[in-house]
Amino acid sequence: MRSGRMRRAEDIPLVSEWYKEHCPPSYPVKVRVSYQKLLKCFVLNELHHRPPKAQKKKHLFRSLQATSFSKPRNLIGLKLVFKFPVKTLTTKERKKSRFGNAFHLCREILRLTKLVVDANIQFRLGNVDAFQLADGLQYTFSHVGQLTVPLLERWLGNLLARQFEGRHSKGVAKTVTKQRVESHFDLELRAAVMHDVLDAMPEGIKQNKARTILHTSVRHGAVGKQIYPGRFLKRCNSCKTVCRKNLGRLTRLWLKAEQERQHNYLKDGPYVTPEEAVAIYTTTVHCVAVRLNQLQREELGLIEQAYDNPHEALSRIKRHLLTQRAFKEVGIEFMDLYSYLIPVMKLSHLRRSLMPILTIFMCVVMLQTKFEKFFEKIDLTMLNRLLRLVLDHNIADYVTAKKMLSCRTR
Numbered sequence: 158m159r160s161g162r163m164r165r166a167e168d169i170p171l172v173s174e175w176y177k178e179h180c181p182p183s184y185p186v187k188v189r190v191s192y193q194k195l196l197k198c199f200v201l202n203e204l205h206h207r208p209p210k211a212q213k214k215k216h217l218f219r220s221l222q223a224t225s226f227s228k229p230r231n232l233i234g235l236k237l238v239f240k241f242p243v244k245t246l247t248t249k250e251r252k253k254s255r256f257g258n259a260f261h262l263c264r265e266i267l268r269l270t271k272l273v274v275d276a277n278i279q280f281r282l283g284n285v286d287a288f289q290l291a292d293g294l295q296y297t298f299s300h301v302g303q304l305t306v307p308l309l310e311r312w313l314g315n316l317l318a319r320q321f322e323g324r325h326s327k328g329v330a331k332t333v334t335k336q337r338v339e340s341h342f343d344l345e346l347r348a349a350v351m352h353d354v355l356d357a358m359p360e361g362i363k364q365n366k367a368r369t370i371l372h373t374s375v376r377h378g379a380v381g382k383q384i385y386p387g388r389f390l391k392r393c394n395s396c397k398t399v400c401r402k403n404l405g406r407l408t409r410l411w412l413k414a415e416q417e418r419q420h421n422y423l424k425d426g427p428y429v430t431p432e433e434a435v436a437i438y439t440t441t442v443h444c445v446a447v448r449l450n451q452l453q454r455e456e457l458g459l460i461e462q463a464y465d466n467p468h469e470a471l472s473r474i475k476r477h478l479l480t481q482r483a484f485k486e487v488g489i490e491f492m493d494l495y496s497y498l499i500p501v502m503k504l505s506h507l508r509r510s511l512m513p514i515l516t517i518f519m520c521v522v523m524l525q526t527k528f529e530k531f532f533e534k535i536d537l538t539m540l541n542r543l544l545r546l547v548l549d550h551n552i553a554d555y556v557t558a559k560k561m562l563s564c565r566t567r
Contacts, residue, residue, distance in 0.1 A: 173199075265305040272297050272304060404493050411491070411500075412564070418533055428534040441543055478515070479551045486563040515552065537561075 176195040180188065246254070273294065280290040297304065422428075429437070488503035504512070537557050544553035 268305045269297070269301060400493065404491060407493075407498060408489075408491050411498075412489075422534070426534070427536040429536055429539060434536070434539045438539070438542055441546055478555050481555065482558040484559060484562045486565050489564050515555070 176192045176199070180192040182189075276285075276290055276293045276297065279285050280287070285293070490501050490503065492499040492501050537560060541553055541557040544556055548556070
């Protein structure tokens with residue numbers, strides 16, 4: 158509402174008196190609930206609001222001094238205690254101080270909000286009329302990307318340049334970059350502190366004590382970090398170093414259990430007697446003979462035909478499948494999924510080229526059952542005989558010989 162020559166607008170509350178009255182029962186439930194919530198909030202504010210006390214004029218200075226208007230401003234200096242930690246930022250701290258996508262998105266949103274607020278302020282001040290306000294708001298919301306893109310141009314330019322051109326590994330490192338705006342302040346602070354310390358010292362002991370004083374200041378900063386209670390109170394995620402150490406412990410425990418299993422097999426094995434092995438082998442022969450129908454025989458014939466006429470890569474794969482019985486050691490690492498671990502084997506490039514061809518022969522399900530610790534306790538000779546029933550004998554020899562290798566881990 159404006160009256161006379163008044164330039165500043167005055168807001169008139171239109172709804173504040175509504176919820177102080179009884180809501181008509183014909184209104185929907187959500188409207189009556191809104192009335193009730195607004196009335197509760199109003200009553201609560203009125204109960205907690207204290208009327209101002211009558212003060213004498215001399216007490217007004219004390220009240221004014223408690224406000225932010227009477228506080229000292231325009232600081233021109235900073236007094237440093239030499240127990241102040243002046244250690245430079247680590248690489249991880251520098252990475253954490255970089256601006257990310259969310260920061261630039263917030264800048265763009267706040268830029269748009271500022272444009273809308275400025276347009277409404279100009280209308281309230283009387284500099285523009287309602288038609289100009291509506292036109293400005295419509296233009297602002299229909300050109301969001303064009304009006305806010307100058308904030309993103311430099312950041313996106315650097316990001317795209319690194320994506321397409323790559324990092325310049327041989328270039329000279331910059332002390333201050335656009336991503337780390339305040340990262341050089343710690344270097345300047347350290348230099349300033351050392352300069353003040355050396356100026357206050359005699360000439361004879363400058364060189365000897367400078368490093369000691371710097372080390373003492375860093376140690377005081379470390380002690381301050383250790384006694385900081387927030388380090389233990391707040392629920393922060395465990396760092397990567399702790400996760401890596403735990404993963405190493407679990408890997409060593411798994412390797413120890415595997416080594417113990419192999420020792421137990423050498424001491425107590427084989428777990429299958431010759432009579433049981435003959436019975437298992439005979440049963441498997443009868444089962445495979447029944448399941449091998451005409452379609453599977455045709456499929457095996459096509460595989461053998463393609464196996465006998467390959468190009469050069471397939472020839473090499475075939476030669477290794479037929480002749481290789483000694484293998485290099487494989488690396489083993491565990492993928493930590495925090496609820497369980499998955500062992501990941503690191504094979505050589507030649508073995509990786511062999512595995513897809515080998516998988517073709519292994520993926521045909523001819524017999525499906527469940528045994529308890531079958532592969533831990535089975536004898537390799539018996540396993541070779543069982544595999545020869547469903548695979549080529551050269552591939553069966555390759556699979557069983559692959560079990561005799563050494564593992565390494567860090």
